[in-house]
Amino acid sequence: MLTAARRLNCTIHGTPVYGWHDRTIAAKVTVDSGTFWLRVVSELVSWASGNFWEGNAASSDITSVPKPEVLNMLEWGHRDRRFRAELLTYISPSPVSASQELLAEPDLTDEWWRTFDSALESLAGHPTDRAAYSQLETTRRLRAYFADRVDPAVTYWHTAHADLHWNNLTAPDCVLLDWESWGQAPFGYDIATLYCHSLLVPGVAERIRRGYAEILDSPDGVRSQLLVIARIFDRSILGDYPDLVLPLHRLADQLVGR
Numbered sequence: 001m002l003t004a005a006r007r008l009n010c011t012i013h014g015t016p017v018y019g020w021h022d023r024t025i026a027a028k029v030t031v032d033s034g035t036f037w038l039r040v041v042s043e044l045v046s047w048a049s050g051n052f053w054e055g056n057a058a059s060s061d062i063t064s065v066p067k068p069e070v071l072n073m074l075e076w077g078h079r080d081r082r083f084r085a086e087l088l089t090y091i092s093p094s095p096v097s098a099s100q101e102l103l104a105e106p107d108l109t110d111e112w113w114r115t116f117d118s119a120l121e122s123l124a125g126h127p128t129d130r131a132a133y134s135q136l137e138t139t140r141r142l143r144a145y146f147a148d149r150v151d152p153a154v155t156y157w158h159t160a161h162a163d164l165h166w167n168n169l170t171a172p173d174c175v176l177l178d179w180e181s182w183g184q185a186p187f188g189y190d191i192a193t194l195y196c197h198s199l200l201v202p203g204v205a206e207r208i209r210r211g212y213a214e215i216l217d218s219p220d221g222v223r224s225q226l227l228v229i230a231r232i233f234d235r236s237i238l239g240d241y242p243d244l245v246l247p248l249h250r251l252a253d254q255l256v257g258r
Contacts, residue, residue: 001025004040004085007074012038021238028090037068037088048075048082051130055180056086058130062182064122066115066175093173097166101244102201108171113211115174120190123182124158130183132162133227138186141230142223149256155220160185165197188212188221189228196228199247222255 005012010029018025019041026039043053051058057070072087096106139152161168162181169176191212198205208216215221229248236245 001027001038001040003076004038004074004083005029007076008038008072008085008087010036010038010087029087031087035090036071037090038085039088040083040085042081042083045077045080045082048084051183052180053084055130055182056088056178059179059182062123062126062179064126065119066173067179068175068177091170091175091177093170093175095167095177096169096171100165100167101197101199101241102166102204105201105203106166106171112171112174116169119174119176120161123161123190126159128159128183132160132181132183132185132189138223138227141234142226145230145233146226146252146256150223150226151219152223154186154223156187157184158187159183160189162189162193164190164193166194169194186220186224186227188215188218188224191215192221192224192228196225196232196248196251197244199251200243226252226255 001012001016004010008031010031013028013030016025016027023043024039024041026037029036029038039056041053047053056068057073059067060070068088068091070086070088073085075082075084077083096108097103135152135154138154142150142152160182161176161179162183162185163178164176168178191208195205195208195212195216198208216225229252232241232244232248235241241248
C-alpha cells in the first residue's frame with residue numbers, strides 16, 4: 001500500500017481495510033485536492049493475469065451502472081508475487097453489510113431497489129467476451145455437488161457482476177463495487193447470488209424470492225442458485241460462511257427435489 005501510494009503520489013487517510021483472506025488492501029486517499037480510493041491486490045506471478053486480474057479496469061466501458069471508475073493503475077513485482085494498484089473514484093455510501101452474507105435487516109428504499117433493478121438490466125445487455133463462468137466449469141461444479149440431479153446445460157447466458165453479495169452493494173445510494181469477476185454467466189446468476197447471501201435474514205430473502213420469482217424459478221435461475229451454492233460450499237471449506245451452510249443445504253434440497 002505504501003509503495004502504491006508513493007508511486008501514485010497519494011496520501012493515505014484512515015485505517016486501510018483488507019479484502020477476502022487479506023488478498024487485497026485498500027484505503028481512502030487524497031491526490032492534490034481530490035479524494036479517491038486506492039486498492040492494491042497481490043497474487044503469485046502465475047495467477048497475476050487474465051480476466052480476474054484485469055476485471056476492474058476492464059469494466060470501465062460499462063457506463064450505465066453505478067460503480068467506481070478506475071482512474072489510474074500500475075503494476076510491479078517482488079520475488080514470486082505481482083502487485084496491482086488501482087486508483088478509483090471514491091464512493092461515499094457504505095456497504096450494505098460488513099460481511100458478504102446479510103446478518104441484519106437493511107434500510108433499503110424503493111428507490112434503492114429501482115436503481116438496483118435498472119443496473120442489472122443494463123448490465124445484462126452489455127456485450128462482452130469476458131466469461132465469469134464457462135459451460136465446462138458450470139458442469140463440473142454442478143456435477144461435483146449435485147451429481148445427475150440437475151441438468152447442467154445452460155440455456156441462456158448474459159453479462160453479470162458475478163460476485164453480487166451484500167458487501168459489494170452500498171446504501172443509501174445503490175452502487176455496485178468490486179468488478180474483478182464480471183462477465184458472461186448463466187441467466188439469473190446475480191439475483192441468485194444475492195438471494196443465497198440473504199437467507200439469514202428471512203424478510204429480505206422473501207423480498208428477493210417474491211420479487212424475482214420469474215428469474216429464480218426459471219431453469220437457468222435454478223441452475224444459477226445451485227451454482228452459487230456450490231461456490232459457497234467450496235469457500236466454506238476454508239472457514240467462510242459458517243452460519244449459511246445449513247440453510248443452503250436446505251435450499252439445495254428444495255431445488256433438486258423439483
